[in-house]
Amino acid sequence: MKKMHYLSTRDASVSVSGSEAIVKGLSDEGGLFVPVEFPHISKADFEVFAELDYPQRAAFILERFLPELKDGLAEFCEKAYARFDGDPAPLVRIDEGQYLLELWHGPTHAFKDIALTLLPHLLQSSKEKTGARAHTLILTATSGDTGKAALEGFADAQGVSVVVFYPQDGVSQLQKLQMQTAKGRNVKAIALSGNFDDAQTAVKEIFTDTAAVEALEKHGIVLSSANSINFGRLVPQIVYYFSAYADLVNGGQLVYGQPVNFCVPTGNFGNILAGYYAVRMGLPVNKLICASNRNNVLTDFFAGGAYTVQNREFYKTASPSMDILISSNLERLIFELSGRDAQLTALRMRQLKEEGAYKVTGAEHDAMRALFSAGWASEEAVSETIAEIFDEYGYISDPHTAVALRVYADYKAKTADKTPCVTVSTASPYKFTSDVLKALGETPLANEQKNLSLLEDLTALPIPESIGELFGLKKIHTDTVEKSFAKQAVLDYGGKLKKGVQ
């Protein structure tokens, strides 16, 4: 099989293998790794794919991006997806031509599990392939769900430790509890004063801080990332777009070649970018609908072609995993739109950092609007949607999924597009119990554990076991640091790692 190379969105002369891209996470000059070309899934390939179960489907796609890891992939996918409760990506029909792709049946009940149950295997194997001996320190900024999924995915893995930073007041009560109670001798969660963008910026700065990187290297530690800037996060996410389509074809709802729409609740642009990659690989898609909450910087970008964070207020919403102003993975899309111009992409990223804004050209704007549509939902609209969808279809959605359901309803009303649509359902409603209860007209109690039972009584959706159990666990990670001390916290942790006292 042909070897796949990766280049950087900010330096086209960079050439690394997939395993190197996974080990490094981020390219040295700050760019993101992208494959030198997109493998094509032909109709004949698709017919083979459609016959497989989910772990096999995952191995089928992964092999095309990571051919050097081929021998281990089937086993890695088996192991990762055995941690899910049944099918990792079931498609639920709620109405004619309207489906939900539920990606939250994994160990932490958010879609991040799809990639983060697999990433530890990919990383381990990539380290072996590249001969990397150093201890890997995974640094991750989280808006709530990535953090717990990384803590869970990497717990007690060999040769790797994890430090997660989350915004102190920017995650749900349950998300915080999930992180505070994380077990594993090699993991740590730290609350950071500030919002998600502050946490993400602090983490990115550590990666590009030469002195900090060298200090860690002296301890035999190299940094890597479990955020969706790591290419190893994106490939597993491509799989469920093909898988949903295969399920529709297998179920007779579609004939191969007929287009579908996907509506995706979006924050860091990782989930929907994987959908875009699937399109580039040949998946028949009419529109990718980018759904945002009140932090609607992406809606404005798709409408006007200018990405502007300057003077924009950051709102805390009921869908905290989408409370993001700097969507990191958009860099990979604008790199493609520019005709893979790394110099121009680097310039735009510099403009974003220094001036808080950049613009794409008219031609690029037309190209992105040909495939993407974008919209946003206000907090009231999200709340209404949770209640309406429950009344109409008996389907109970978490606030992130409800953002997408609302944006899709608006899209349909505006365009009268009859293409079948798969809305990506990204979290269990129990992760956001209080807000879901409020949306259903209930008054949540101060005791979140009791709220779980209240929601279960109302909806008959069983409480996931690992969520019910959280309230009996010891809170292990209770540190809070100022954002300016994030780097010091990492260096301190590195020092302890060296001494073997994690």
Ligand SMILES: *Cc1c(COP(=O)(O)O)cnc(C)c1O
């Ligand atoms: C992370 C997350 C999203 C947004 O995904 P991105 O890849 O950041 O766009 C949406 N919903 C939930 C529940 C999430 O955890």
